[in-house]
Amino acid sequence: MMNWTTRVTKTLGIELPIIQGGLAYLAYAELASAVSNAGGLGQITAMSLESPELLRQQIKKVKELTDRPFGVNFAIGQHGRPFEHMVEAALDEGVGIMSVTGGNPAPFFDLLHGTNVKKLVLVAAKRQAVKAEELGADAVMVVGQEGGGHLGREDIGTIVLVPQVVDSVTIPVIASGGIGDGRGWMAAHALGAEGIEMGTRFIATQECVHASKAYQEAVLHSSETDTTIIKRTIGAPARALKGPWTEKILRLESEDVGYEGLKDYISGEANRRFIHEGDKEQGFGWAGQAAGLIHDIPSVQELFDRMVCEAKGIRKRWGNGGDC
């Protein structure tokens, strides 16, 4: 039996150090429970839900589908949308792991003060990781510019960012951005990470039941060059699949229309028109460069079995190494 134990697995009580990142409008109970049942950490994405009541329902559903640890993710930077009631609902339902991204985590941490909730922070820069540790994060997830969805402003890739963060904090580091298979997983550990977070890879899984066929097919058929960064001109760069809608967005950005001019194009509705309804002419979908590594739609269990097998092969090839 290969041992995958790291500080991340111990802290979160999971078997494999593989975390499903928050996935707006995609990570509901079905996906979260499948990831947890396969030995990783599944997460519900709270801020895609309209109300605390809907979050409670999703949490209850995950509990029916798995008895393993799972988390709730909060992207708190979304144009001032309040998150306090959502956090309270998650606390009430006894959620033991929460992750946060998109803004200063301090007010979020205040809400969790005096609880035993494990706190993960997703960051995109070294200074944010240091800040997260100072505030009391249990682990920090660090996303490089290959990743899908929102990114750092400095365009630093995962392979450079991760070791720098590892050298800057004492809490465990979880690598994210561009990881889609067992090779990426082991590379992350070679950089000093004690686990990985993936987003794009989970879009193309059987249990990502809210993703339209068109979106999943687009991920499947994309190469590593088929994504682009939008929202850079409003200071919130984020990686999406290239398509007619992102072309329109980039054209508007080149005219410097600002947030007001972009907001209908980058809205949650425009996002859902493609990822739920499959209309790529009228909407967009987030995805990272790892789309180029995705060629099938396995169940999460099949995906993890394959990644474990790849990782075992790599460890075997590496052998014991020896002293330096």
Ligand SMILES: Cc1cc2nc3c(=O)[nH]c(=O)nc-3n(C[C@H](O)[C@H](O)[C@H](O)COP(=O)(O)O)c2cc1C
């Ligand atoms: C479709 C999609 C939606 C995302 N939505 C969120 C979100 O709501 N909250 C969050 O913290 N991160 C979100 N992310 C970022 C992921 O959690 C993760 O950090 C990122 O996808 C990692 O890079 P990868 O796509 O190369 O695996 C999203 C990513 C994607 C691809």
